[in-house]
Amino acid sequence: MQLQTIRIDEITFKELYQLHWERVFAVCYNNLQDVEVAKGMVQEIFKSLWERRQELEITVSVERYLLRAAKLKVFEHLRNTKVRREHIQHIRMLECGSAHCTENDVMYNSLKEKVSGLVDTLPNQCRKVFKLSREQGLSNREISQSLLISERAVEYHITRALSTLKANLTEYLA
Numbered sequence: 001m002q003l004q005t006i007r008i009d010e011i012t013f014k015e016l017y018q019l020h021w022e023r024v025f026a027v028c029y030n031n032l033q034d035v036e037v038a039k040g041m042v043q044e045i046f047k048s049l050w051e052r053r054q055e056l057e058i059t060v061s062v063e064r065y066l067l068r069a070a071k072l073k074v075f076e077h078l079r080n081t082k083v084r085r086e087h088i089q090h091i092r093m094l095e096c097g098s099a100h101c102t103e104n105d106v107m108y109n110s111l112k113e114k115v116s117g118l119v120d121t122l123p124n125q126c127r128k129v130f131k132l133s134r135e136q137g138l139s140n141r142e143i144s145q146s147l148l149i150s151e152r153a154v155e156y157h158i159t160r161a162l163s164t165l166k167a168n169l170t171e172y173l174a
Contacts, residue, residue: 013053017046020063023067024041024042024069024070025042027067027071027074028074030139031142041077045066045070049069081137093105114168114169115165118164118165122164125149125157126160129147129154129158129161130161132146140154
């Protein structure tokens with residue numbers, strides 16, 4: 001593979017931004033469905049490109065480099081969101097000392113066990129898709145690529161799993 005070194009001056013940077021910002025935004029938005037977060041990610045990616053322009057060596061096309069950066073930004077965001085959610089849940093549990101919190105914990109654990117049991121009864125492929133979506137936070141596209149199935153099949157499996165859960169969790173939905 002031939003190393004492609006691009007000298008990025010202000011004019012080249014503006015051209016790169018104009019050529020690629022929409023595709024970079026699309027990758028971020030399609031995975032997160034949040035316009036503001038996606039815009040912020042595009043800004044961070046191009047800011048990083050500008051800040052590292054002197055030492056940056058790109059071994060693939062610039063477009064491919066930027067799209068890969070967008071995917072990594074999305075993964076980082078999803079990971080950080082999950083960690084933040086877990087920390088908040090942990091803090092709430094630490095703050096909780098009353099009987100009311102104990103009751104909530106019992107109900108939460110009961111619901112969690114019920115959901116886990118129901119997920120385990122799903123057909124194999126449906127269970128895999130559901131877990132990748134809900135437990136690992138992967139997008140439909142990432143799941144389809146990982147399992148070598150169509151995005152439509154991923155949607156079908158998620159819908160099927162959610163229908164099964166909804167039908168069997170009516171006591172908790174009230």
